[in-house]
Amino acid sequence: MAKRVEGRSDRLLECARAEFMEMGYQEASLRVISAKADTTTGSIYTRFGDKEGLFHALVDDTVSELLAWFRVGQQEFADKPAEDQQSEVFTYRPDLWDQLVDFIYAHWDVFRLLVRCSDIDCYEDMLHEIIEIETQYTYRFIETTGNDAVTSGKLSAMMIHILSNAFYSGLFEIVRHEMPQNDAHQYVRQLRRFFVQGWADLLGEGE
Numbered sequence: 001m002a003k004r005v006e007g008r009s010d011r012l013l014e015c016a017r018a019e020f021m022e023m024g025y026q027e028a029s030l031r032v033i034s035a036k037a038d039t040t041t042g043s044i045y046t047r048f049g050d051k052e053g054l055f056h057a058l059v060d061d062t063v064s065e066l067l068a069w070f071r072v073g074q075q076e077f078a079d080k081p082a083e084d085q086q087s088e089v090f091t092y093r094p095d096l097w098d099q100l101v102d103f104i105y106a107h108w109d110v111f112r113l114l115v116r117c118s119d120i121d122c123y124e125d126m127l128h129e130i131i132e133i134e135t136q137y138t139y140r141f142i143e144t145t146g147n148d149a150v151t152s153g154k155l156s157a158m159m160i161h162i163l164s165n166a167f168y169s170g171l172f173e174i175v176r177h178e179m180p181q182n183d184a185h186q187y188v189r190q191l192r193r194f195f196v197q198g199w200a201d202l203l204g205e206g207e
Contacts, residue, residue: 009047012039012043012054017113019036021116030051030054055117055122063126067133078137085141097188101185102181105184112178114126127168135157135160139160149202159202
């Protein structure tokens with residue numbers, strides 16, 4: 001059995017990150033990656049399976065961390081008494097949005113890869129998971145607080161999905177447009193204010 005060279009996996013990932021960023025997923029070459037890492041394509045197949053496995057090795061840990069953080073934030077709010085949820089639904093922990101922006105910029109290369117190489121569906125899969133979590137906890141809030149938005153016909157499952165998709169797709173535009181971090185904080189706050197007004201109307205909280 002061939003002995004694995006120490007540090008080879010890290011070098012492959014470093015070279016793969018650069019190749020994916022420059023060429024996109026479809027045009028990225030395993031031969032170029034392995035040559036720059038001073039090894040063979042066989043090393044990639046042995047360690048990562050294939051090109052897709054190599055890409056996932058670059059992004060999956062960060063995506064999993066983001067989704068776990070997102071679930072924790074949603075659950076912490078859902079654990080609050082109904083009356084507190086009712087009064088804090090639009091004011092709860094505004095620092096969480098700053099944390100989200102800071103997380104994205106702390107893992108900037110990963111999120112640029114996700115957006116740059118969206119043809120592999122990793123970005124769409126991440127967005128789908130976020131929207132599913134958001135939708136699930138939106139329903140929990142409506143049920144817990146006895147809100148009539150769904151029963152009255154103001155909100156439907158499709159509307160919740162579309163609005164959540166619009167918000168988070170808009171949020172990740174900070175990556176697509178490569179905004180400076182300070183500008184991204186301001187943009188996300190403005191985006192949040194815009195959507196809060198709409199949600200307040202649909203949930204009857206502005207009445």
